[in-house]
Each structure stands twice: as structure tokens, then as C-alpha cells.
Amino acid sequence: MINMNIAILGATGTTGRYIVDELLASEHAVYVTALVRASSADKPEVQDLKARxxxxxxxxLQGSIEDMTKALEGQEVLIAILPIAATIDQIPLATAAKKAGVKRFIPTMFAPVAPPKGLxxxxxTKEDVLNHIRRLQLPYTIIDVGWWYQLTLPKLPSGRIDKAASGLAERIPGDGNVLSAFTHNRDVGRYVVRATLDPRTLNKFVFIYSxxxxxxxxxxxxEKLSGETLPRNHISGDELLANLAQLKDxxxxxxxxxxxAVYEYQYSWGVRGDNNIHNAEYLGYMLGKNLYPDLKGTSMDEYIQELLDESS
Ligand SMILES: NC(=O)c1ccc[n+]([C@@H]2O[C@H](COP(=O)([O-])OP(=O)(O)OC[C@H]3O[C@@H](n4cnc5c(N)ncnc54)[C@H](OP(=O)(O)O)[C@@H]3O)[C@@H](O)[C@H]2O)c1
Known part of the structure; x- marks a missing residue:
């Protein structure tokens, strides 16, 4: 039985809440602390965490290193699953984690696989945080995840799954034949908790996908599961690059x-083919599916069927 104090930043977020659910369901004696900014302390989601x-x-995160260090004292693991705007705030946070004696920092990476710098x-920016962590010699685990299912599906002509469509999948990057890793949010929680408690993943990169x-x-x-026919509109690599040139500043x-960020990701996973397990292994990642073969991820078919069932 593992006995561990685990603090999580972003516990009420889209992904963070799945991680908390799995931590609370763990067979191990894990004591979970949600690190919350003062302006959010009264939110119902935070009160709900307290009740659980x-x-x-x-x-x-904009406060002094001293105050952050105090907030982290006694924590063995720190998981941060923060939104884009707070990414860079993890630099002082990592400094505080080192001072507080945190034994493993899992910073916000949670991105599709790609080599660092330039893509x-x-x-x-997330790699800049990692470099800082390494300069501090703070133990870490980097967890990346395949492109979310929740961002992948286009709308159906009938409008049946409009509620679940992110609007980011109405055009297919490239020719649509590039193999890429996709992930159900729920699976992120399951794999993250296993990797968090696993000594094999200390100071390693882990790639999770469904x-x-x-x-x-x-x-x-x-099309098969809905019985509907979808228009297939593509966005070519050249168009993605032209759009990115306009957004360069x-x-x-x-x-x-x-x-x-979406154009850059689409070019990387949909045109270049960076986000797959072969490239992940080439870049030195351990694969979640190899580490935890007993965990069964949600298939895309199952996800689609769940959405169709909910809409009927
Ligand atoms: N692989 C993929 O396909 C993919 C797709 C989407 C996102 N992601 C990545 O996943 C990560 C998390 O995204 P998400 O959508 O799950 O996040 P999210 O839903 O936006 O959740 C953000 C969480 O962080 C908290 N938070 C925000 N600013 C904070 C601050 N300054 N101090 C303390 N807490 C703060 C929020 O709480 P309050 O606002 O209530 O304080 C909330 O709990 C991001 O890095 C994103 O890039 C990956």
C-alpha cells in the first residue's frame, strides 16, 4: 500500500477533475490537496471537492516564492494541469516545489507528441518550464497525451452531436491519411494516477493515448455508427503554414x-505525423499502454456511440 500526499493544481478543470476522481478512487492511501487560487475558493466545484x-x-502563482513554498510543504507529489495562460507561472512554482521538498513534479505538458522547439x-513554453525544472534538479515526470477525442469529431448533418463538437474538426488537416494518437479525457485520469504512483516513471517521459x-x-x-454522410473538407499543410505565417507575432x-496553437498542432499531428507511438518511442517516451497493459482505454467507437446514445 502506497502512502502519499499529492497536491493538484487545476483540480476543477476539464482534465484535472478526471485525475481527482481517479486519485480518490485509488486503492492506495493517497491524501489529495487541491491548490486553489483565492478568487475561486468559493466556487461550487471547490466546495464539492471539499465535501468529497x-x-x-x-x-x-503570482505571489512570493516563500508563500508558495509554505503552501506546498508536506506534499510529496505536485500535479499541475493548468490552462495555457498559466503555463509560464509554473517556473516560480517549480522553484517553490524544490524548496518545499516535493519529490515529483508533474507539470502541465499533456500535449500531443512532438520534438521540442520550433513546431x-x-x-x-512548456519545454521552457521543463528546462527550469531540470536546472533545479527537481524530480519530475512528463506526461503527454494524444489529441483529445473531445476536439476531434466534426458536427453531424443532423445536428445530433453538436453539443459535443468543439468546432475544431470541421476541416481535416492534410489528406486525412496520417496516423495520429487520440485520447479520451477520462483515460488521462486513469493513466496519470498510475504513472504518478509508479517509481519507473520518475524523471521520464510517458505518452498516454487511447x-x-x-x-x-x-x-x-x-459515418458508420451514425448512418449519416459527412462532407470531407480539408485544410492543406500549405494553408496551415500560410495561416501560421499571418499569426507569427x-x-x-x-x-x-x-x-x-490549434494550427500548429494540426500541422504537427495531421500533416507532419509527429503524434504517434513510433515517434514517441523514437523521442524516448515510455508508452502508457506498455506500462499498464491492464488499463483498457476508451475506443473512438465507444466514444462516438456514447455521444449518439446521449442524443437519442
Ligand atoms: N492533448 C490535447 O489534445 C489537449 C487538448 C486540450 C488541452 N490540452 C492541455 O491540457 C491542459 C489542461 O487543459 P484543461 O482544458 O483541462 O484546463 P481547464 O479546463 O482550463 O482547467 C484549468 C484549471 O486550472 C485552474 N486554474 C487556472 N488558472 C489558475 C491559476 N492562476 N492558479 C490556480 N489554478 C488555476 C482552474 O481553476 P479556476 O479557474 O476555477 O481557478 C481549473 O481548475 C493544458 O495544458 C492544455 O494545453 C491538451
Missing amino acids: GVAIQLID STLRD EMLTMNQVYDQL VGIRDDNFLQK
Whole structure:
């Protein structure tokens, strides 16, 4: 039985809540603390965490290193699953984690696989955080995840799954035949908790994914299960690069950064083919499916069927 204090930043977020669910369901004696900014402390989601036995500790990522260090004292693991705007705030956070004696920091990476530097502005910022962690000699685990299922499906002509469509999949990057790793959010929680408690993953990179598919296969599956015919509109590699050239001066804190990040990711996973297990292994990642063969991820078919069932 493992006995461990685990703090999580972003516990109420889209992905963070799945990680908390799995931590609370763990067979091990894990004591979970949600690190929350003061302005969010009264939110119902935070009160709900408290009611489920999660300790709440206030933290200010823009505050002093000293205050952050105090907030982290006694924590053995720190998981941060923060939004884009807070990515760079993890640099002082890592300094505080080192001072507080945290034994493993899992910073916000959680991105599709790609080599560092030059392909994705967001990934590069996350890599800057990693470099800082390494300079500190703070123990870490990097966890990357395949492109979310939740961002992958286009709308159906009938409008049946409009609620679940992100609007980011109405055009297929490239010719649609590039193999890429995709992930159900729920699976992220399961694998992250296993990797967090696993000594083999200390100071390593782990890649989590549910299924490898091409976008044409995703569209085929959606057509088969829904019985509907989808238009297949593509966005070519050249068009993605032209769009990115126009956005070249957009920085991570700018309002239209998300659009830039999506084009960069689409070019990387949908045209170049960076986000697959072969490239992950080439880049030195351990694969979640090899580490935890007993975990069964959600297939794209199952995800699509769940959405169709919910809509009927
Ligand atoms: N692989 C993929 O396909 C993929 C897709 C989407 C996202 N991602 C990555 O996944 C990561 C998490 O995204 P997400 O969508 O799960 O995040 P999210 O839903 O936006 O959740 C953000 C969480 O962080 C908290 N938070 C925000 N700013 C904070 C601050 N300054 N101090 C303390 N807490 C703060 C929020 O709480 P309050 O706001 O209530 O304080 C919330 O709990 C990101 O790095 C993103 O790039 C990957």
C-alpha cells in the first residue's frame, strides 16, 4: 500500500477533475490537496471537492516564492494541469516545489507528441518550464497525451452531436491519411494516477493515448455508427503554414493565441505525423499502454456511440 500526499493544481478543470476522481478512487492511501487560487475558493466545484474529502489549500502563482513554498510543504507529489495562460507561472512554482521538498513534479505538458522547439509555441513554453525544472534538479515526470477525442469529431448533418463538437474538426488537416494518437479525457485520469504512483516513471517521459487512427478513419467510424454522410473538407499543410505565417507575432498571452496553437498542432499531428507511438518511442517516451497493459482505454467507437446514445 502506497502512502502519499499529492497536491493538484487545476483540480476543477476539464482534465484535472478526471485525475481527482481517479486519485480518490485509488486503492492506495493517497491524501489529495487541491491548490486553489483565492478568487475561486468559493466556487461550487471547490466546495464539492471539499465535501468529497479533498483538502483545499490556497495558492497564488503570482505571489512570493516563500508563500508558495509554505503552501506546498508536506506534499510529496505536485500535479499541475493548468490552462495555457498559466503555463509560464509554473517556473516560480517549480522553484517553490524544490524548496518545499516535493519529490515529483508533474507539470502541465499533456500535449500531443512532438520534438521540442520550433513546431509549437505552446509546447516550447512548456519545454521552457521543463528546462527550469531540470536546472533545479527537481524530480519530475512528463506526461503527454494524444489529441483529445473531445476536439476531434466534426458536427453531424443532423445536428445530433453538436453539443459535443468543439468546432475544431470541421476541416481535416492534410489528406486525412496520417496516423495520429487520440485520447479520451477520462483515460488521462486513469493513466496519470498510475504513472504518478509508479517509481519507473520518475524523471521520464510517458505518452498516454487511447487509440491510433487517421482522420479519414475517424470520419468513416462516425459515418458508420451514425448512418449519416459527412462532407470531407480539408485544410492543406500549405494553408496551415500560410495561416501560421499571418499569426507569427501572436504570443501566448494574446487573445487569438488559441487559434495559432490549434494550427500548429494540426500541422504537427495531421500533416507532419509527429503524434504517434513510433515517434514517441523514437523521442524516448515510455508508452502508457506498455506500462499498464491492464488499463483498457476508451475506443473512438465507444466514444462516438456514447455521444449518439446521449442524443437519442
Ligand atoms: N492533448 C490535447 O489534445 C489537449 C487538448 C486540450 C488541452 N490540452 C492541455 O491540457 C491542459 C489542461 O487543459 P484543461 O482544458 O483541462 O484546463 P481547464 O479546463 O482550463 O482547467 C484549468 C484549471 O486550472 C485552474 N486554474 C487556472 N488558472 C489558475 C491559476 N492562476 N492558479 C490556480 N489554478 C488555476 C482552474 O481553476 P479556476 O479557474 O476555477 O481557478 C481549473 O481548475 C493544458 O495544458 C492544455 O494545453 C491538451
